[in-house]
Amino acid sequence: MTRPLLVIFAAIALDAMGIGLIFPILPRLIEDVTRARDVASTIGILTALYAAMQFVFAPVLGALSDRLGRRPVLLISLGGAALDYVLMALAPSLALLVIGRAVAGLTSANIPVATAYITDISPEETRARRFGIFNAMFGIGFVLGPVSGGVLGDYWLRLPFFAAAALNAANLLLAWFVLPESRTPGHQTIDRAALNPLRPLRWALSMRSLLPVIAIFFVLSATGEVYGVCWALWGHDVFGWNGLWIGLSLGTFGVCQSLAQAFLPGPAVRLLGERGTVLTGIAGACVALTVMAFATRPWIVFAIMPVVALAGIATPALQALATRLVDDERQGRFQGVLASAMSLASIVGPLLFSTIYFAVRDHWPGAIWLSALAVNAMAVPLVTGLRFQSAAFADARQ
Template identity: 70%
Template sequence: MTTLTSTGSQHAQAAGVGNNRALAVIFAAIGLDAVGIGLIFPILPRLLAEVTHGDNVAPYIGIMTALYAVMQFVFAPVLGALSDRLGRRPVLLISLAGAAINYLVMAFAPQLWMLFLGRAIAGLTSANMSVAMAYITDISPEDQRARRFGLFNAVFGAGFIIGPILGGVLGDYGLRLPFIAAAILNAANLLMAFFVLPESRTPSREKLDLAALNPLRPLRWTWRMKNLLPVILLFFILSMTGEVYGTCWSLWGNDAFHWNGLWIGLSLGTYGLCQALAQAFLPGPAVKLLGERGTILTGFVGTCLALVVMAFAKQGWMVFAVMPVFVLGGVGIPALQSLASRMVDEGMQGQFQGVLASAVSLTSIIGPLMFSTLYFVVRSQWPGAIWLSVMVVYVLAVPLVLSLKFRRAE
């Protein structure tokens, strides 16, 4: 009896060690996806200027950012469904290999179309986050899933902070050096996954449901829940305004302050850190003190104050000085999610979260195109005007916040 118990304990310990190694690989993939998103921001204006031999590259930045989002939006359900059919491991290995090859191609791409192609492939491979989340679900007991999904978000946030800083620092030494570093990191993670990552589930033999691959499918649900349309529209607006930072920040920093890659990366990383800290620690206390509606409006006020300072800033230090004000802006979307969850029955929460995820994906496509076009218009006269355009969007959204009612969907 003692022998059996000891053997069972050893098997459990071995399984635990195996799961920990698998989680390390998965979290590394998630972090590298986030690093890849932010890595390109500080160097993209200079890279596009070098390839196109032009000065005003704002439209190209918008197109590249939107292209990345389109590929991620379209292929996230595809990779998720393929992982159900073929297994998580092969899909993850192929996506990691594709990421490594893509960054290597971008490191030496001499023409614009090759950069567009590389960014499209990067968006496709980063769609593996849906597979990573499924893998975590497969190997995690129910009582550990919340903690591990929390780590998922923390790792992604850390990668998004590290990415711009790494891209800015390396980009000052060599414009293509960040891509080489990303290729090496992804190749190392691929090798680790190949030797360490086990399959987490038995592949399904059921026929692939092609309808499940439609990324617009969750949005159809909203038309049956008319009273939720205002909150979804508000979520869409707030998410879209968030796209302006990745699209225009590096252009504005260079035009307004002549920042090099290091300072652009540091400023973007500081912004990301403020947002992460705000969303981690402030929404709960703020909602208790002000309620969801009051917290959302407080977030609006904080963001608008920061945007006004940035629009009129004459020196770079003023941007870093106003960063803490952005902390207030970070509480808006979590509070909106809390408010929205009170309007939806428990049995429909999953569908509703799927709709919000689809809305975020769509804003990642529309936002970069819209704000890069606006920046192209205002750049020569007043680059900081781009931030006032974002403030106008927030002001127009205030009546929508005031119209929301605290009642459940019928």
Template identity: 55%
Template sequence: MNRPLFIIFSTIALDAIGIGLIFPILPSLLRDITHSTHIAMYIGILSSLYAAMQFIFSPVLGVLSDKFGRRPILLLSLAGSAFNYVFLAYSHNLLLLLIGRVIAGMTSANMSVASAYLVDISKPDQRAKYFGLMSAVFGAGFIIGPILGGILGEYWLRLPFIIAALLAGLNFVVAYLALPESKTSIPPKDSATSLNPFKVFSSLRSISSVFPLIATFFIFSATGEAYAVCWALWGHATFQWNGFGVGLSLATFGLCQMLVQAFIPQHASKRFGDRNTVLIGIACSCIALSIMAVAQQGWVIFAIMPIFALGSIGTPSLQALASQKVSPEQQGQFQGIIASTISLASMFAPLLFSSLYFQFQSAWPGAIWLSVVLIYILSLPIVLRSIKPSLATSK
């Protein structure tokens, strides 16, 4: 692995650790701030606010990275993340916490830039592998982050924010010292309107057959938000997990997903084809979610983690196909469109799933996972169109 690739993966891993530290403590933090036990809606609001900022700033950062280079935009976002974690550590009311999530959404909208960086330094036939590795190192960060957050939160509820700030600072130093610029071409002389996230989406009209792919990214992201919103609440209600239990379960999933993303996507695509790989992933997700809905003992969840993690094997192939739709000069903008689409789903899905969980929690908390299965089933025609053979056979 060359040095730029190693550094960008290290940056993604450190970023994931910082994010993962927060998940196990968020329910307790909200109970402490709001003095309420009904905090599912607050989690949904915070998640949607965070996603709204990412929707706005993902294409903006992508376009800026096309204009000025990937490296300075990544450094700017990392510095902002470090500042934000310090801010959150001293946020003692709901308003400050909401402001912190706004800043977090702005500064962490850098996956579009990281994705464009990978496209810059890789050949088309390597991209499914590299996008899989990017997801794998992100999963590796979740092995460390949630379990550390659960442990540290037992000592002091705000200690994970301090550690996250230190990790973000370390992330910045590593990138500043060792990450070279990947973009060598002359930036296009676009008008300032390209920084408008809504205007950026109009460029999709000139890209053939891309709408089904974008819709598939939207669907996958929307279903993924159910885990972020409901996992800790469901684990506590069903299995009486504390912060450590939630962190351990998320870390186990991170380990399984890391192994799956690192070793399986490229081989699955070659053996089954991109189309069938995506369908196999959806089937694995639906099987795991159905088991989770009826499980009454925590060990069952850990036992099905490998099946659950296999649900993500099709995403790298979708990312690789999408990257081939535009020229190198537009990669930052296009990756920003994808990231913004994902964020758009994340704006609405947390409110949907938090509302559904609020309805289910007293009678059957696990029913929330059957709602995710239903969404997969209803959206299957769109997914099938996005991975039809004419696209899936493009390597």
């Protein structure tokens, strides 16, 4: 394992921990500043705003990293994130929270830059395994982040935001002193058209061979949003969980997902192929969502966690496939497009699932998981019809 990879993985784990810290306390924080009981719709709007900023800026940061290099883009985004968490920690009103979440979405649009960094330094045959570790590091952050956030939030509601700011500052220092540049930046001047967030998306949508992969990313990402929006509300409504138990449940999920993504994607792709790996992940998610919908005891949720985490093996397989669909000069742009597709799903998903949860909360909160299952199943025909080959190379050079 090279030193740059270790630094990127550590940075991603710290980034995820900073994000995960605030999940257990976000509903209570919104209740505190709005004095309202039913905050599902507000959480959905804030989550959608966060994703909207990612949608706009992920392709921009990806394109900038192709021109300027990966390192400076990562450093700027990490510094902005640290300052933003301080702003949210001090926010006395919903309006400032909204501004803070918007800035957080902008700074978190650096994920495609980190993905492109891994692509720069990884041979094609190792990418599925390394993307699995990449996602596992994100999961490790969610082991420590939500648990710590739940504990800190029970002590003081604003404390997790200060902790998130400190983690992002540590992340910035780590990257500043240790992370080298992964590619020679382009010497072309950056024209204004290159900063148009819709331009890379139009570029990708013009190539039919890329559309199925983008659509699958969209569907799976939309389904994944249900956990961030509804988990804390559902856990409190059904089981009476406090911040600590919400954090522990999310942390357990993070452990299972990290183990699955660290060790299973490579062997699964060799055994099942990309198509079989993705379908296996979807099947695991559908089984787990069904069990959770009817769960009446907390231990059932913890028992099903390994099956929930099995869904995570689909994304590394898709990521490895996606890196073969365009040439090396366009990796940053294409990773930005994929991040934008996932961010677009993260706009639609929170609004959809928060609306559904608001409708079913008083009658059957568990029905929210069946709605997620229905969305997840939409990916099956897309996967079965997908051709896993590098035919997009010819299109990508246009």
